[in-house]
Amino acid sequence: MTIEVQHIRKQFGQFQALDDVSLQFPNGELTALLGPSGCGKTTLLRIIAGLEHPDSGSVLLDGQDASSSHVRERQVGFVFQHYALFKHMTVFENVAFGLRVRPRRERPSEQQIRDKVKQLLELVQLDWIADRYPPQLSGGQRQRIALARALAVEPRVLLLDEPFGALDAKVRKELRRWLRRLHDDLHVTSIFVTHDQEEALEVADQVVVMNKGRVEQLGTPASVYNAPASPFVYSFLGNVNLFHGRVHDGVLASGDALFDAPGHGGVQNADGIGYVRPHDLDVERYTPGQQGIVVKLRRAHAIGPLAQLDLERADNAQLIEAVIPNERFAGLGLKEGETLVVRPRQIQVFVDEGGGI
Incomplete structure (x- = not known):
């Protein structure tokens, strides 16, 4: 799926979260929204998902205006920083949740659900903990389960909000390499939010550097690092x-x-x-x-x-x-x-x- 946002503006009280943002996210690519806290990257992600509505501007999914579409109609998978897993459900039931709550006419059979969940747990390399509960898992395991749950509904686009922000440095490094390999296998159009420059440069196909609600630069990791377009980008990406x-x-x-x-x-x-x-x-x-x-x-x-x-x-x-x-x-x-x-x-x-x- 191709995603395009056109002239998006969003204000919270006196705070201008997004100021005339226009971007294209190529089909099958992994894009990082990178910038400091308060720059608007999470607000933009939530607008694409349908969890927030812009004051003006539009969101196009495969060329169709989805600005008024309900979040369910957009077919997005969303992974939050703090996992948002159901503590009272097993790993298996967490991953199956999105399939079980579908309307009856769209709901897969019980056997299809079991096969799908088994396949996804194998994909994230955690099929051996299907019967455990989230509090029994490490942070890295919980985030991989959250990703499996997002993928269960076969989203047309995958959105990740600071997916590794709550993890320690070593686990973050392991998981971002794993995410890159997983994306190369699935080729789902993906957007992830991060304030970690190293994470964005290592994982993404393209990087969008944001500051104060505006786009400072868009390009490949190599181009934004080696040829910064502004003093802000130069200062934000590494020591200088x-x-x-x-x-x-x-x-x-x-x-x-x-x-x-x-x-x-x-x-x-x-x-x-x-x-x-x-x-x-x-x-x-x-x-x-x-x-x-x-x-x-x-x-x-x-x-x-x-x-x-x-x-x-x-x-x-x-x-x-x-x-x-x-x-x-x-x-x-x-x-x-x-x-x-x-x-x-x-x-x-x-x-x-x-x-x-």
Whole structure:
């Protein structure tokens, strides 16, 4: 199923939850709605499901306007963050629930229900706990059962609201890999809400980055990470160093350092900020006359394959974070307090055009 939302607006009192949002969700793909708390991603998901109604705009399912359709008519499966399983029902009965409450003329036979539930429990690799109750399960098991229950009604679209938000980091990582494999097998058009950048970039086919009720950027995980469209996207997706300064004739001057500012050759003496990710900084010992940013090594955290360096600029005392391979760090033999020089391999400069950046 293809899903499209057109010019969706939603306000709660004085709070503008969604502000003219238009998006397309391709058939059979897994899309992540990513953004901070309060950005509108869950409200948008609930509007697509039919659990909320927009103040204006429309929801199209396979090209048909479904804005006035009841949630049951939209044939969506919804998975909540806190499972929403029935504690007094066994795992088997929880998964069977959506089939049993169908109108009599649409309800499968008891044998068909049993076969379907057995198939789904095998799919989520939990057929061996069919007779247990939700309080007897781990958080990860409960979420997989919630997903099986959502799939039982054969939804045309699967919606997941922070599906792994209540789980610890290790279980989250395991489950998101499992979700990706499951999606590759089923190819159900799916949308999931998350505020976890790593989760969205690892699992999704496309990522929608949202902020203050609007879409900041839509694209593949690689495109939104490697080519952020705005300062917000750059700052939200992973750690980043900010270099404030003035842009003039394609150059950003930040303290004593000068950086190329591609695409801003015609800019004359404007405020600008350069964005550089920690792993895009080259680090060397300082020798007089070298080009780059002169810094002092304040602290090194070298555990695992990467060394994280906390650096202080010599010209303005700004703290910078650099990440280099641990082998490189060991080879340089760096000591805290040493003077170094760093140079960005890649920098993206945004110019303040009057609206603030």
